[in-house]
Amino acid sequence: MRSVRVHLGERSYSISIGRGALGRLGQAAKRFFPGGRALVVTDRNVAPILGERVLRALGRGGCDASLCAVPAGERSKSLAQLSKLFDRLAVLRIERGCGVVALGGGVVGDLAGFAAAVYLRGLPYIQVPTSLLALVDSAVGGKTAVDHKAGKNLIGAFYQPAAVIADVAALRTLPERHYRAGLAEVVKHAAIADPRLFSFLENNAARVRRREAGVMERVVAVNCRIKARVVEADEREAGVRETLNFGHTLGHAVEMMAGYSSSLYHG
Numbered sequence: 001m002r003s004v005r006v007h008l009g010e011r012s013y014s015i016s017i018g019r020g021a022l023g024r025l026g027q028a029a030k031r032f033f034p035g036g037r038a039l040v041v042t043d044r045n046v047a048p049i050l051g052e053r054v055l056r057a058l059g060r061g062g063c064d065a066s067l068c069a070v071p072a073g074e075r076s077k078s079l080a081q082l083s084k085l086f087d088r089l090a091v092l093r094i095e096r097g098c099g100v101v102a103l104g105g106g107v108v109g110d111l112a113g114f115a116a117a118v119y120l121r122g123l124p125y126i127q128v129p130t131s132l133l134a135l136v137d138s139a140v141g142g143k144t145a146v147d148h149k150a151g152k153n154l155i156g157a158f159y160q161p162a163a164v165i166a167d168v169a170a171l172r173t174l175p176e177r178h179y180r181a182g183l184a185e186v187v188k189h190a191a192i193a194d195p196r197l198f199s200f201l202e203n204n205a206a207r208v209r210r211r212e213a214g215v216m217e218r219v220v221a222v223n224c225r226i227k228a229r230v231v232e233a234d235e236r237e238a239g240v241r242e243t244l245n246f247g248h249t250l251g252h253a254v255e256m257m258a259g260y261s262s263s264l265y266h267g
Contacts, residue, residue, distance in 0.1 A: 002221040006140065006228045008235060011160045015140060015228070017221050019213050021167040025054065025101075025128065026061025032124045032162040035097030038065040039089055041112035042103040043072040046130050049173050054103055054128065065101070066092055070111065077107050077146045079155070085115040099124040099162070105131030105178075106138035110153070113144030117159035124162040130170040132182025136189065136223035139164050141231040158236050166224070168216045179211065186223055192243050193226045 001018035016024050029038060040054055047069040058065040068088050070076040089100075100123055102112035109127055116125035129139035145156025171179065190198035197219075201208060207215045230243065 002217060004221060004224045004228055006160070007232050008160060011142075013161055013163050015164040015166055015224050017166040017168065017224065018217050019167065019169050021165050022050075022053065022057055022128070022169075025057040025126070025165050026059070026063070028126055028163045028165065029058050029061040029063040029065075029099070029101075032126065033063055033097065033099040035095055035099075036063055037092065037094060037098040038063050038101055039085070039092060039094060039099075040065050040067045040101040040103050041085060041108055041115070042067065042069050043076065043105075043108055044069045045072045046104045046108070046173075050103060050130065050170070054101065058101070070108070072107075074107055074147070077111050077153075079146055079148075081111060082115055082146050085111070086119060089115070089119050094119070094123065096120055096123070099126065101126050101128055102139075102161075103128045103130065105129065105134045109134055109139050110143070110145050110156070113142075113159060113161065114146055114156055117144050117157040122159070125159075127161045127164045129164070129166055131174060132171060132179055132220075133185050134182075135166050135168070135171075135220050136182065137185045137227060139166070140224055140227045142235070164224075166220055168213055168220055171211050171213075171216055183208070186219060189223050189226045193230075194222065197222050197226075 001016065001021065004015040004017065006013050006015065038058060040051070040058070042051055047067060051067050051069070055065050055067060068085065070081050100112050100116040102109045102125060109129060113125055116123045127139040129135045142158050142160035143156065144159050145153035148154040187201065190201060204215055208219065
């Protein structure tokens with residue numbers, strides 16, 4: 001098990017990385033959700049695979065949790081889905097001291113994180129990324145948002161999670177196309193920030209493609225350290241954090257022109 005600390009003063013948090021990291025979720029919930037209740041936001045692809053396991057893990061930490069599954073895909077990053085999450089939080093009587101768990105890829109993390117940022121003026125939330133893209137990028141750094149017809153991520157907030165639980169075993173559940181989309185982000189980080197990671201990827205390409213857990217634990221940890229260093233230096237993207245947008249500015253425009261359809265994936 002590896003750990004990466006994101007140092008942001010009182011908003012600092014840890015990223016737990018490794019096989020079986022999900023077992024730490026109950027302990028994290030006990031610490032960060034003293035109210036003993038949580039809403040787990042996921043999508044309809046991840047829910048049947050990991051939903052019950054996550055609810056059991058939270059239960060072992062004394063947290064009474066409910067599951068809310070949104071449709072998979074970028075179109076769920078909408079004000080309409082956000083409003084539905086608010087309805088669910090209200091019905092469950094989620095109060096300050098309770099929390100939100102984002103179980104899924106970047107879409108779920110952005111949506112659930114933004115809901116946590118604004119409901120009751122801020123609830124603690126825990127990121128449990130399940131896609132490679134989320135593991136190495138979107139779950140770290142506190143960017144939360146939904147899309148608008150005028151553009152991607154136009155309505156959002158910088159709001160850091162209380163913790164990130166990065167279980168690399170989840171990579172085994174990913175379709176190949178989703179996995180490769182995440183690899184594009186890994187290569188981007190190596191290209192802009194870490195020549196040694198770039199060499200490691202070149203020398204271990206076959207093992208990375210096979211998703212070997214030990215190799216991917218190292219890859220995820222190095223990527224999280226890269227992201228953490230940039231976020232620590234520029235949390236609100238006023239300068240150096242813009243380097244992380246290498247390729248994204250054009251990519252976001254292309255995604256919007258494609259109507260955020262599944263024919264074109266982020267990454």
